[in-house]
Amino acid sequence: MSTRTALVTGASSGIGEATARKLHALGFTxxxxxxxxxxLQDLARDGVRPxxxxxxxxxxxxxxxxxxxxxxxxxxxxxxxxxxxxxGALEDVDIDEGRRQFEVNVFGAIRLAQLALPQMRAQGSGTxxxxxxxxxxxxxxxxxxxxxxxxxxxxxxDCLRLEVKxxxxxxxxxxxxxxxxEWGAIAADFVEETSGRGPxxxxxxxxxxxxxxxxxxxxxxxxxxxxxxxxxxxxARNPKTRYVAGFGAxxxxxxxxxxxxxxxxxxxxxxxxxxxx
Numbered sequence: 001m002s003t004r005t006a007l008v009t010g011a012s013s014g015i016g017e018a019t020a021r022k023l024h025a026l027g028f029t030x031x032x033x034x035x036x037x038x039x040l041q042d043l044a045r046d047g048v049r050p051x052x053x054x055x056x057x058x059x060x061x062x063x064x065x066x067x068x069x070x071x072x073x074x075x076x077x078x079x080x081x082x083x084x085x086x087x088g089a090l091e092d093v094d095i096d097e098g099r100r101q102f103e104v105n106v107f108g109a110i111r112l113a114q115l116a117l118p119q120m121r122a123q124g125s126g127t128x129x130x131x132x133x134x135x136x137x138x139x140x141x142x143x144x145x146x147x148x149x150x151x152x153x154x155x156x157x158d159c160l161r162l163e164v165k166x167x168x169x170x171x172x173x174x175x176x177x178x179x180x181x182e183w184g185a186i187a188a189d190f191v192e193e194t195s196g197r198g199p200x201x202x203x204x205x206x207x208x209x210x211x212x213x214x215x216x217x218x219x220x221x222x223x224x225x226x227x228x229x230x231x232x233x234x235x236a237r238n239p240k241t242r243y244v245a246g247f248g249a250x251x252x253x254x255x256x257x258x259x260x261x262x263x264x265x266x267x268x269x270x271x272x273x274x275x276x277x
Contacts, residue, residue, distance in 0.1 A: 005029045005072040006234070007064075009055060009112065010082035011048070012039035014181030015131060018227035019079055020048045026231055028077065031068055055082045055108025056100070065115045074123060077234050078116045080109035081131040085146040085187035087207065088194025097194075098145045105149035110156055117164065124168045127234050130157045131174050131226070134249040138256045140268055142191050142200065142207045161241060172233040173242045177249025178220035184211040206273040221246040 006023045010016035011032030020032040024047055032043045033053035040050035049071075053064040068075060086093065086101040113128050120126025135143065136150030154173060161171035188211035195204040213219055229243040244250055256264055 003027065003029050003072075004076035005031070005068060005074050006077035006079065007031045007033060007051070007068060007075060007112075007116070008079040008081060009033045009053065009108070011043065012036065014183060015176065015179060015223045015226045016079075016081040017043060018223035019081060019230050021046065022224070022227035022231045023077065023079075023234070024048050026235060029072055031064075033064060033082070055112065056103045058111065061108070061112055061115060065112070069119065075116045075119045075126065076123070077127050077129065078112060079129045079131065079230060080112060082108060083131070083149070085143065085183060085190065085211075087142050087146060087187045087191035087211070089142055089200040089203070090144045092195045092198070092200060093145055101145045102149055102152070105146075106152050106156070109153060110160075113160065117169070120164075120169050121167045126168070127170045127172060127239070128157075128160065128164075129172045129174060129230055129233060131176065132157070134175050134177050134244070134246075134253055136173075136175060137253045138264075138268070140207070140272060141203055141274060142195060143187075146187070158241075170233075170239050171241075172239050174226060174229050174233070175242060175244045175249060175253070176226050177244070177246030177252070179226060179246050180220040180222055184213070188212045202275045206275065210272050219247060 006028040008016050008020045008030060011020045012034035020030050020043055024030045030048045031051045032040050032048045033051040034040055035054050037050045037052045044050045051064050051067065054060040083105040086097055109130055130153055132153050133150045135147050136154040139147050157171050157173045164171060188208040191204045192208050225245045229245045233239040233243055244253060255267060
C-alpha cells in the first residue's frame with residue numbers, strides 16, 4: 001500500500017502544527033494547510049508539505065484536495081483543526097461575525113469532509129478527525145458563537161460517523177481542554193473589542209483575563225497532548241469516537257454532565273471570575 005496521506009488544516013501554529021509533526025513522525029505524507037504558507041516554512045523544512053488553503057473559500061478547498069490527489073492519489077486522514085474563537089456578548093457581536101464563526105469552524109470542516117469522502121469510500125478506508133473542544137460540551141459567558149460552532153460540530157460528527165461507517169471510514173472527535181496556544185490571546189482581543197465597553201464591560205474584562213491565562217504553561221497543556229490523541233486515533237484499529245485531552249477538560253465535562261444547569265452556571269461564573277450581581 002502507498003504511504004498514507006493526511007491533511008491537517010490550521011497547521012501554521014499550535015495544535016495544527018503539532019499534529020502535522022506527529023503524523024509525519026508516524027510515517028504519513030502530511031499536507032499542512034493554512035491561509036498563509038509563509039508560516040508553514042518550519043514545517044516544510046521538516047518534511048511536511050505546505051498547502052495554501054482558506055476554509056471559507058470553496059475554490060481554495062477544491063484546489064487543495066485536487067493538489068493532494070494529483071500528487072498522492074489518496075487521502076487517508078483529514079484533520080479539521082482550523083478555527084478561532086469569536087468572543088463577545090451575543091447582544092454585541094455583529095451577526096455577520098457570527099456567520100463567519102460558523103463558516104470557519106463548522107462549514108469549512110464539513111465541506112472538506114465532503115470533498116475527501118469520495119476518495120475515502122473508493123479506498124474503503126479513512127479517518128475524519130474533527131477538533132472540537134470541551135467547549136462543545138460546556139458553555140461560558142460571552143462565548144456563545146464559539147460554543148455554538150463546537151456544539152454543532154459535535155452533532156454533525158456523530159451523524160457523519162453513522163453515515164460513513166458502512167464504507168470503512170471512521171469519524172473521531174477530539175475535545176481539547178486548556179491548551180497553550182495563540183488561541184486564547186486572540187479570543188481575548190475579540191471579547192475586549194466587542195464588549196469591552198458598555199453593559200458587558202465587567203464580564204468582558206473577566207473573560208479576557210481567563211482567556212489570556214492560556215499563555216501560562218503551568219495552567220494549560222502543550223499542543224502535543226492533542227497531537228498525541230490524534231496520533232492514537234488514526235493508528236488504532238478501532239478508534240474511540242471521542243478523545244478528551246488537555247487541562248481541565250475531563251473534570252469540566254464531567255461536571256456539566258452531573259450538575260444541574262444552575263449549579264453549573266455558578267461553577268463557571270466563579271471560575272471565570274464574573275462580578276456578582
